[in-house]
Amino acid sequence: MSKPVILQVGPYPEWDQVPLDVAFDVRRLFEANDKKAYLAEHGNDVRAIATRGELGADADMIAACPNAELISVYGVGYDAVDIEVARERNVRVTNTPDVLTGDVADLGVAMMLCLSRGMVGAETWARDGSWAEKGLYPLKRRVFGRKAGILGLGRIGYEVGKRLQGFGMDIAYTDLAPRDDASEWTFLSTPRELAEHADFFFVTLAASEKTRHIVNREIMDAIGPDGMIINISRASNLDEDALIEALQSGSLGSAALDVFEGEPALDPRFLALDNVLLQPHHSSGTVETRKAMGQLLRDNLSAHFAGQPLLTPVL
Numbered sequence: 001m002s003k004p005v006i007l008q009v010g011p012y013p014e015w016d017q018v019p020l021d022v023a024f025d026v027r028r029l030f031e032a033n034d035k036k037a038y039l040a041e042h043g044n045d046v047r048a049i050a051t052r053g054e055l056g057a058d059a060d061m062i063a064a065c066p067n068a069e070l071i072s073v074y075g076v077g078y079d080a081v082d083i084e085v086a087r088e089r090n091v092r093v094t095n096t097p098d099v100l101t102g103d104v105a106d107l108g109v110a111m112m113l114c115l116s117r118g119m120v121g122a123e124t125w126a127r128d129g130s131w132a133e134k135g136l137y138p139l140k141r142r143v144f145g146r147k148a149g150i151l152g153l154g155r156i157g158y159e160v161g162k163r164l165q166g167f168g169m170d171i172a173y174t175d176l177a178p179r180d181d182a183s184e185w186t187f188l189s190t191p192r193e194l195a196e197h198a199d200f201f202f203v204t205l206a207a208s209e210k211t212r213h214i215v216n217r218e219i220m221d222a223i224g225p226d227g228m229i230i231n232i233s234r235a236s237n238l239d240e241d242a243l244i245e246a247l248q249s250g251s252l253g254s255a256a257l258d259v260f261e262g263e264p265a266l267d268p269r270f271l272a273l274d275n276v277l278l279q280p281h282h283s284s285g286t287v288e289t290r291k292a293m294g295q296l297l298r299d300n301l302s303a304h305f306a307g308q309p310l311l312t313p314v315l
């Protein structure tokens, strides 16, 4: 029996590639120089699209694969998949929730600590002789006991909150409704109130058209010159131009960012700032989590072609 044809949008680690190639007839879009021509040649054969969170599948890609039945996303975020077009064409969509939650929360908290305590600069200070030449490293700001705000108390936001509890922080959150299992934390109904509360403002909400630029200039001003934004969600949740201006002027204290508009390219203005911590979208990037994500991506594909229920459907 011939293997189902899969369109692979971006590379995976070898431990995923090998079993994917065994189970499916994989067409590697990412290796094609002319992607449009590649889709025109292979699109009709494709029965499922295997993609990554940040790469998704846009309307043109879905339309170029008229026989696709499933889009399997390696990532929890599926904002880069054109869900409306998938729905219209009866294409199912799966993602990889839960398996990455702990690692994403860990990195968000690590970014807060790293930037607040100036650890990147401190490393240079120790290495380049500044310690011996200039003396003590400049003083930084405390984390424990201060105020945290979590914008979006989903799986990841909740895990961030649990970690921050260990730092004795005064935790508030904003979501559509209060969560029963977060009764020790303060529910605030608007991002504006949350921004006024927070010294450390975590952006952990799933991105969509509705949340685009939800963190705007007004929110940044309310977080203020002593506050920090930590974004481990999607760049589109922040107005990046307003962010850069606020960081340049000092009206916002600092920002720790794992995601960027147009990534992997960065707005060069970020590179001139010393009040940012820049990370290359790797919050789920541990061996353990990426192996679990790859397994879940394949399990969804296999379930679909075996006529079994999808494990983690979003559509």
Ligand code: 8YV
Binding pocket: 052, 053, 054, 074, 075, 076, 077, 078, 100, 281, 282, 284
């Ligand atoms: C990426 C992510 O998928 O989970 C998500 O939504 O964006 C990430 O986990 C990961 O970087 C692999 O491309």
